[in-house]
Amino acid sequence: MACKKCPICGSKATKKNGKRAGIQRYFCQSCRQSFSSRRRPSRLRKRLFTAYFYEHQTLKALSRTYHKDREWIQRQIHSYEPPKTSPHPRPVTLVIDATFFGKRGEGFGVLVAKDILSGQLVAYRFIQTETLNEYAMLRQSLLDQGFIIQAVTVDGRRGLFGLFADLPVQMCHFHQQAILTRYLTRRPTYQASRDLKRIASYLGQTTPCRFRYMLEAWLQRHKDFYEEKTPDDSPRGWHYTHDRLRSAYRSLERNLPYLFTYKTHPHLGIANTTNTLDGGLFSPMKALLKIHRGIGDSMKKKLITDFLEKAMK
Numbered sequence: 630m631a632c633k634k635c636p637i638c639g640s641k642a643t644k645k646n647g648k649r650a651g652i653q654r655y656f657c658q659s660c661r662q663s664f665s666s667r668r669r670p671s672r673l674r675k676r677l678f679t680a681y682f683y684e685h686q687t688l689k690a691l692s693r694t695y696h697k698d699r700e701w702i703q704r705q706i707h708s709y710e711p712p713k714t715s716p717h718p719r720p721v722t723l724v725i726d727a728t729f730f731g732k733r734g735e736g737f738g739v740l741v742a743k744d745i746l747s748g749q750l751v752a753y754r755f756i757q758t759e760t761l762n763e764y765a766m767l768r769q770s771l772l773d774q775g776f777i778i779q780a781v782t783v784d785g786r787r788g789l790f791g792l793f794a795d796l797p798v799q800m801c802h803f804h805q806q807a808i809l810t811r812y813l814t815r816r817p818t819y820q821a822s823r824d825l826k827r828i829a830s831y832l833g834q835t836t837p838c839r840f841r842y843m844l845e846a847w848l849q850r851h852k853d854f855y856e857e858k859t860p861d862d863s864p865r866g867w868h869y870t871h872d873r874l875r876s877a878y879r880s881l882e883r884n885l886p887y888l889f890t891y892k893t894h895p896h897l898g899i900a901n902t903t904n905t906l907d908g909g910l911f912s913p914m915k916a917l918l919k920i921h922r923g924i925g926d927s928m929k930k931k932l933i934t935d936f937l938e939k940a941m942k
Contacts, residue, residue, distance in 0.1 A: 637662045674709040681706050682921060682932055707928065711935035714942055716751045718775030723751070724782045725767070726801075726903040727759045728911040730918065730929065737926065739933060740767055741910065745900045750910070750940040751776065755930060761788045768792075780897045785884055797894045800887035801903045802832045805880070812877035821851040822874055829881065833901060837889040844881060910940060 633643045633655050640659035647654050653666040677695075680686045681702075688699045695702065721744040729738035740763050742752040752771050756763045764783075771778060780797040783789045784804040809829050813822045828843045835843075848855060855878070857870040869875055881888075891899035914936050918929060 635660060635662070636664055674705045677702060677705050678709040682917070685920065711931065711938050714938050716749060716941055720777040720779050721751060722746050722780045722897050722899055723778060724900050724903050724905055725764065726784055726906045727756065740764065741906055741937070742767055742771065743906055745905060746898050750937060753937050759786065761792055764789060764792055780894060780899045782900045782903055784903055790887060797890045797897060797899065798887050799890040799899050799901060800884045803902045803904060805829065805832065805884060805888065808880045809877050812873045821854050825877060832888060837892065841885065
């Protein structure tokens with residue numbers, strides 16, 4: 630027995646009687662009448678949205694399945710609204726990073742905060758540019774919800790260390806390596822550059838004291854090369870010959886207080902990279918969007934919202 634109350638006679642002596650246009654039909658054994666289950670549009674829209682975007686079913690296939698035309702299927706998909714999730718407030722150790730979609734200056738991005746302890750996404754916000762103000766608003770929204778932020782891992786964007794100055798802050802090792810590569814290239818020509826990149830490769834394997842010692846030893850070994858100057862027509866009359874090498878070294882020296890926070894606060898479970906977002910969340914999300922690259926920004930944001938809300942559960 631289906632125990633579905635008959636809307637005609639009120640009897641519960643009913644049984645399932647097939648489907649019509651994807652809607653369950655019932656047969657009442659008391660009054661011998663057939664009736665349909667009450668429609669639940671939100672559930673149907675969710676099924677269609679999931680089938681189209683996550684299961685890669687075409688509009689044509691969905692049209693055949695639900696016995697509706699493609700325009701109707703498309704309207705249902707576009708009218709779907711992802712349900713909002715409210716994570717439980719608690720102490721969290723965060724990894725925060727942003728990713729962008731579309732052409733530079735024309736698209737949009739999303740700023741995401743993930744609790745590394747539970748592996749759960751706890752907050753996100755759509756952004757146009759990655760500014761300190763966006764990070765500050767994301768942080769404040771978490772505090773307003775009752776979260777206690779214990780520590781944070783960031784990509785080292787200028788000003789972030791100051792924004793989170795009251796917390797243990799970890800500089801992402803991957804982004805630090807990327808900074809060095811930007812200044813020194815992947816295959817440096819000079820020995821000093823190669824030595825500096827090799828020292829940086831030990832970031833995840835050494836201690837703060839040992840790393841500082843290696844940096845100081847590097848500077849002593851290559852001091853003449855580091856300070857080499859070239860005459861020019863500027864008011865000063867010269868410029869540093871290896872300015873990019875100097876910038877690479879200064880980035881390590883400047884970020885050194887934040888490169889080993891995860892080791893000085895082991896009880897907080899701090900991540901030393903943002904890879905849990907870059908590879909664990911952003912990559913599959915962008916792969917999904919690439920499959921549906923023809924959709925507009927509003928639908929793209931809806932798909933991103935649904936994807937992120939699933940990660941918050």
